[in-house]
Amino acid sequence: MTKLPFLSIDPSTREVSLDAADPAFYSDPNRTYAALHAACPTFFWKEQKRWFFTGYDHVNALLRDRRFGRQILHIATREELGMPEPLEHTRHFDLAESKSLLELEPPEHTRLRTMVNRAFVSRHVERLKPEVEALANRLIDGFADKKEVELLSAFADIIPVTIIARMIGIPEEMGPQLLAWSHDYVKMYMFGRTREDELAADKASKEFADYVRTVIAERRASPRDDLLTHMITTEHKGQHLTEEELISTTIVLLNAGHEATVHQIGNSVRVILESGIDPATLFADEKATERTVEESLRICAPVHIFQRYALEETEVDGVSLKRGDVISLVLAAANLDPEKFEDPLVFRPERSEAPNLSFGAGIHFCIGAPLARLELNVVLPLLFKRLPGLRIARPPVVKDVYHFHGLEALHLAWD
Incomplete structure (x- = not known):
């Protein structure tokens, strides 16, 4: 087994000590996942004080298992679970999350997802292909002659936020502000977040919600052919989305x-x-x-962990769980399970093995997966076609945010 100085594993107890803030870990988490698969794919992470699952079959099954859910307070009180009261200084973030598609369980989740899903099914998303291609070409036109670029700021940051903003009906010029709000907002999902992170996330949540509220008012007064108008006007079993549901759903879709x-x-x-x-x-x-995109999603997934509450007393892989316990499913590690993938740390697009779990599974399968796949299938071949001899100009640095795996910057050059 690979020996890593920042990782301590006791296979007999399945206890693991791992510093998620160590650059040697988050810069290349796949090495750690390989070590965990070899020793104990299900483990108790001492620093995080909960059980983690990395085996493909366990993660795939748990994502679909209705004994587990994204929320718990719909079936139990905080007092019953010994759960602390919400933090006063994150009340705006908590309000935005309270009606989020990512957090709700049926029947609320079913109602919201039904009213939004139509815009994200493959046949509707496919119509965006010319738009994505035109935007990517325009951005490449802006730097092709320079023979070098920092790809994230000049290209990757711009395409997804522009396309989703257009779909929802948010002006494109809001792109930089949306990115700033989003970056602060998602800090709440990180390990080891600080009070400063929480305050920034709460401020972003309030400003984001206030802005979305003004756009909702505009659409009520003057409907358009966009997703926000669709969400405002569509009903499900005689019900419309409430103001707070519209705000939360818009924020989660933009993020x-x-x-x-x-x-x-x-x-x-x-x-x-x-x-x-x-x-x-x-x-x-x-x-x-398509094979290249799917293999890249498998081997370097952008989102590593999703959490679930145990909704009842149960046992998984010998781990006894009581109602209210939180477990973590490591999607990125499941994609590297040697029981499912031969030479899992090797980039091999010709694979015909199990599908990757990068977009999750079950009722919370990523609603934007068709859009993300479309964007990747359009922009990646364009980049390599338009920039012959593309190469890495400086060693890439991975962001210090384990949970969301991405680069600080990617400096490229070409012939």
Whole structure:
């Protein structure tokens, strides 16, 4: 087994000590996942004080298991669970999350998802392909002659946020502000967040919600052909979305609609260039492109962990759980399970093994997966076609945010 100085594993108790803030870990978490798969794919992470599951079959099953859910307070009180009261200084964030698609369970989740889902099914998303291609070409036109670029700020940051903003009906010029709010907002999901992070997330939540509220008012007064108008006017079993549901849903769509895809564009370009495989082979046709995109999602997923509450007393892989216990499912590690993937740490697009779990599974499967896949299948081959001899100009640095895996910057050059 690989020995890593920042990792301590006791296979007999399945206890693991691991510092998530160690750059040696978050810069290359796949090495750690390989060590965990070899010793104990299910483990108790002492610093995080909960059980984690990395085995593909366990993660896949638990994502679909209705004994577990994204929330618990719909069936139990804080007092019953010994759960602390909400923090006063994160009340705006908590309000935004309270009606989030990511956090709700049926029947509320079913109602919200039904009213939003139509815009994200593959046949509707496919219509956006010319738009994504035109935007990508325009951005590349802006730096192609310079023979060098920092790809995230000049390209990856812009495409997903522009497309999701257009879909929802948010002006494109709001892109930089949306990115700023989103970056502060998602700090609440990170390990080891500070009070400063919480205050920044709460401030972003209030400003984000206030802005969305003004756009909702505009759409009520003057409907348009966009997703926000659709959410306002559509009903499900005689019910419309409430104001707070509209705000929460818009925020989660804007955040989820670009945050992970930005990371994945950078991750994918990096892994392709570091693989040494000829891009002409990887993007030879649509099928080859799809395989390349799926393999990059498998080996360098942008979102690593999703959590679930145990909704009842149960046992999984010998771990006894009581109602209210939190477990963590490591999607990125499940994608590297040697029981499912041969040479899992090797980038190999010709694989025909299990599908990756990067978008989750079950009722909370990522609603934006068709859009993310479309964007990746369009922009990646374009980059390599338009920039011959593309190469990494400086060693990439991974962001200090384990949970969301992405780069600080990706400096590229070409012939």
